[in-house]
Amino acid sequence: MKTTCIKNGRVIDPANNRNEILDIFIEDGKIKKIDKNITDKADEVLDATGYIVTPGLIDLQVHFREPGREDRETIETGSKAAIAGGITSVVTMPNTNPVADNQAVINHILKRAKELNLINVFPTGAITVGQKGERIAEMWEMVQCGAVAITEDGFDVQDEGVLLNAMKYAATHDILIMSHCECENLSQHCGMHEGWTSTQMGLAGSPGISEDLAVLKNIYLARESGCRLHLLHNSTQGAVEAIRDAKKRGMKKLTAEVSVQHFALTDEVALGYNTNAKMYPPIRSQKHVDVIIEAIKDDTIDCFTTDHAPHIEPDKICAFEHAAFGSVGVETSFAVANTYLAEAGHIPIEKVISKMTIEPARIIQIDKGTLTVGAEADIAVFDLTKKWTVNAQAGQSKGKNCIFDGYDLVGKAVHTMVKGDLKMKDEQIMV
Ligand SMILES: [Zn+2]
Structure with a gap:
């Protein structure tokens, strides 16, 4: 049973009216606990200090x-x-x-x-x-x-x-x-x-x-x-x-x-x-x-x-x-x-x-889009302050036809988790 703890991020979960610095403990693909200073031992700990954590x-x-x-x-x-x-x-x-x-x-x-x-x-x-x-x-x-x-x-x-x-x-x-x-x-x-x-x-x-x-x-x-x-x-x-x-x-x-x-x-x-x-x-x-x-x-x-x-x-x-x-x-x-x-x-x-x-x-009436305890752990961690320039050629998509190519934007995904599995860590796709 794999466990992950995302620590010290600003958790923004509009469905639950939540916007505060919290830890999220994930076990077996689901959100097990959301609280301040979770001390349970996890297989992997992600430090989300300075980032926002969203569904x-x-x-x-x-x-x-x-x-x-x-x-x-x-x-x-x-x-x-x-x-x-x-x-x-x-x-x-x-x-x-x-x-x-x-x-x-x-x-x-x-x-x-x-x-x-x-x-x-x-x-x-x-x-x-x-x-x-x-x-x-x-x-x-x-x-x-x-x-x-x-x-x-x-x-x-x-x-x-x-x-x-x-x-x-x-x-x-x-x-x-x-x-x-x-x-x-x-x-x-x-x-x-x-x-x-x-x-x-x-x-x-x-x-x-x-x-x-x-x-x-x-x-x-x-x-x-x-x-x-x-x-x-x-x-x-x-x-x-x-x-x-x-x-x-x-x-x-x-x-x-x-x-x-x-x-x-x-x-x-x-x-x-x-x-x-x-x-x-x-x-x-x-x-x-x-x-x-x-x-x-x-x-x-x-x-x-x-x-x-x-x-x-x-x-x-x-x-x-x-x-x-x-x-x-x-x-x-x-x-x-x-x-x-x-x-x-x-x-x-x-x-x-x-x-x-x-x-x-x-x-579409799916049981997603929240960070409720018990929900499947589909989670994104963003650096809201990161300034970056879009480079479509470097993108993951086969299509390089991006209207925002060359644009300066603010905010970037750092980690992406699907059902408890980290699919992107530190902006690197894990698969
Ligand atoms: Zn259309």
Whole structure:
């Protein structure tokens, strides 16, 4: 029975309203004791003096590309990248090849994650067969296999009839639907926000209204069906206003996230045709970013994700129009949130941690995201004051397409523990 003691760290556990210097004693993969000056003898003692100790981070939206595009990322490399960022649980999106629209793919992902024994991987299944938006996939069967939600991410189901039927089915079986919101008739699929920056670049942009209308559609259909709905990577003023209104009207089963790049950056980062800034939804203008930050403050936005989207070089070192969508993010998400929200004075660090631990855990209804005695010991230790410069080439992810490459950030994971096993120690991956 292996024992570890993490000593003298500032334990920040929003689920238990805790923020004080404490020791944590871990035995047999679980948190056995949290107290001042624990003297029990442990096999391994980690000195966390000057660091913060938090629940392992939970990221509700990653693309690990396995099966099908293992040249971009695998469950192994994606998991190592997550560990480097202090993330111990991820939710993988279904746009793999083949699409995760059946039990076999869900089983494959779970089996591979179990063999690797790196982090907790929670797969999702597609809403429709092949993500074609037509025939509803075997939602219940996939959930029975271990899918934590059903989502079309990578696409949006355009046919309201299909989406409503899927939501009604989901409501009957208490299945969580996660929606990527985009009206395809309004979106130009160019990865740019429609505005002055896209005009300067001579690119057709995707207007905010494309996301606004799709968010409204999803909210109304979810209300009609009674299903649990989580809205992925919201990025516009209209989207957050619609979510805020719906929550005020008492829509308790509605939750929403923002991907960290959408509160940290504006569309001007794409100037110079920086293809790492090409993403879906696009990075928006300052007006939208300001509104998103307000929505984080008032909890219209429940949690932060990365939308970690690794690509190979030929898909990014090319003309902007031809480049793939997305940026890697699991190695930088905590630092980005700390730098652009806590250090910038918008919200306290406790709230950053809450939106990366207990809040995402509640959304997918997993018993994680806390440092409660008896809980599985998924723990991250961060040096909140460490200043570092992102070097994507040196990252664990196969994808080097990081929008924050070269950025100076504050805060870095030092140790990462999953179920009592140290997966990263002193910033060195242990596996
Ligand atoms: Zn998406």
